[in-house]
Amino acid sequence: MELQTRSKVYTLPSYSLTGDLLGFLRCGLQYRYGTVGQLPSSHPVQLWFGQFIHGVLEEGYRQFDAARRGGKGDAPPWPEPRVAEICDRVEKRLGAQGLFPWSHDLKDLGRMRAQVALNDLAPDLFPLVHQAEVRLTGARRLPVEKIQNNFRNADRYEMVGVVDVLTHMELGSPHLANNRLVRLILDALPENLPPKFEVILDYKGMKRPPFKTSRGPHYWDIYGWQVQTYAHLRDVQDDEDRYPVVAGVLLYLNELFPTWSDVGELLRQSRTGRTDVPVTFDPEAVRVLRTKRARSVAYPPLAPIDFRLKRAVRVVPVDKNSMKEALERFDDVVARIETCHGTERKHGRVIASWERNAMDEGTCAACDSRTWCPDFTTDMRPRVPGVKGWP
Ligand code: SF4
Numbered sequence: 149m150e151l152q153t154r155s156k157v158y159t160l161p162s163y164s165l166t167g168d169l170l171g172f173l174r175c176g177l178q179y180r181y182g183t184v185g186q187l188p189s190s191h192p193v194q195l196w197f198g199q200f201i202h203g204v205l206e207e208g209y210r211q212f213d214a215a216r217r218g219g220k221g222d223a224p225p226w227p228e229p230r231v232a233e234i235c236d237r238v239e240k241r242l243g244a245q246g247l248f249p250w251s252h253d254l255k256d257l258g259r260m261r262a263q264v265a266l267n268d269l270a271p272d273l274f275p276l277v278h279q280a281e282v283r284l285t286g287a288r289r290l291p292v293e294k295i296q297n298n299f300r301n302a303d304r305y306e307m308v309g310v311v312d313v314l315t316h317m318e319l320g321s322p323h324l325a326n327n328r329l330v331r332l333i334l335d336a337l338p339e340n341l342p343p344k345f346e347v348i349l350d351y352k353g354m355k356r357p358p359f360k361t362s363r364g365p366h367y368w369d370i371y372g373w374q375v376q377t378y379a380h381l382r383d384v385q386d387d388e389d390r391y392p393v394v395a396g397v398l399l400y401l402n403e404l405f406p407t408w409s410d411v412g413e414l415l416r417q418s419r420t421g422r423t424d425v426p427v428t429f430d431p432e433a434v435r436v437l438r439t440k441r442a443r444s445v446a447y448p449p450l451a452p453i454d455f456r457l458k459r460a461v462r463v464v465p466v467d468k469n470s471m472k473e474a475l476e477r478f479d480d481v482v483a484r485i486e487t488c489h490g491t492e493r494k495h496g497r498v499i500a501s502w503e504r505n506a507m508d509e510g511t512c513a514a515c516d517s518r519t520w521c522p523d524f525t526t527d528m529r530p531r532v533p534g535v536k537g538w539p
Pocket residue numbers: 175176177178504505506511512513515516517518521522523524
């Protein structure tokens with residue numbers, strides 16, 4: 149009689165949506181060094197920015213929620229000293245993790261954005277929060293047929309995501325009637341919504357990306373897939389306290405307080421039809437902006453809050469088909485990462501094994517691998533005239 153042996157124990161590969169999948173899509177080789185190899189970045193500017201604004205909103209919500217539970221109303225807007233105290237606290241926390249703003253200008257910009265986020269966005273955002281920082285997981289079939297040099301026994305992989313905010317909404321609820329965020333969300337959704345539903349909110353420490361690009365999928369598509377995948381993971385979660393997810397909402401926080409270069413980019417995108425929320429092109433307004441910029445005014449004047457909110461909020465409706473498509477896209481990304489891992493194992497070479505798929509010059513500009521990366525020295529080398537003009 150033949151005795152069967154127990155099959156070898158193996159662990160499921162685990163992929164986080166933001167750290168792994170979006171990290172790889174930003175650039176495979178950068179992901180290999182920074183996330184897989186845990187090589188700390190010499191100037192983690194974007195990381196500080198994103199963490200700082202997330203931290204300020206979390207801390208603000210914690211204070212708002214504590215007062216609400218105590219039966220008191222303490223909704224923002226809040227006075228400057230209180231916002232400064234929240235910013236100090238978050239800055240210290242990040243400093244303890246080795247994250248610093250690296251320059252006074254960056255720190256000032258972060259604090260100003262935090263103030264605007266707390267005072268212009270949070271009054272509409274905080275009353276909607278049902279749960280914050282919700283960890284979601286699910287398992288998917290590992291697409292082994294698409295993986296070259298596969299080195300694992302696993303047939304499944306784990307997908308992990310952390311949702312910034314889960315909201316519970318009820319149509320016709322009187323306390324949401326004047327909420328500007330709710331109005332923007334409902335305007336973008338079909339009318340046949342269930343009476344109670346959930347919307348997933350995700351903060352992005354960046355400006356609204358253009359929706360049309362000259363090559364391949366870009367941040368517009370990728371972040372859309374991200375919230376669709378969150379919706380799927382929420383859908384399969386074993387939680388009695390949940391309603392159907394009808395949409396994911398991306399909150400592009402830089403739009404609440406843009407810099408001159410953000411305004412310049414917005415004007416360019418509006419002129420070329422690459423943004424879905426353009427400015428109406430008024431030559432006189434552009435002339436005034438140009439004069440202010442020439443006089444070295446530090447930041448552009450703020451547009452009315454309704455327009456800034458419209459730029460900041462992107463609603464991604466969710467249904468079975470859109471979730472399926474997003475999941476398949478991320479399965480493909482997992483196959484690409486597994487292929488890179490497998491190739492590196494087989495040939496023992498890092499640079500040649502990993503995709504160098506940086507989607508924009510900004511990613512390369514902040515990358516520590518620039519000095520040895522073959523793609524930076526070819527595709528991304530600055531070219532004459534080297535300075536982007538302002539419209
Ligand atoms: S320089 Fe650009 S292409 Fe090269 S590893 Fe860095 S981000 Fe990727």
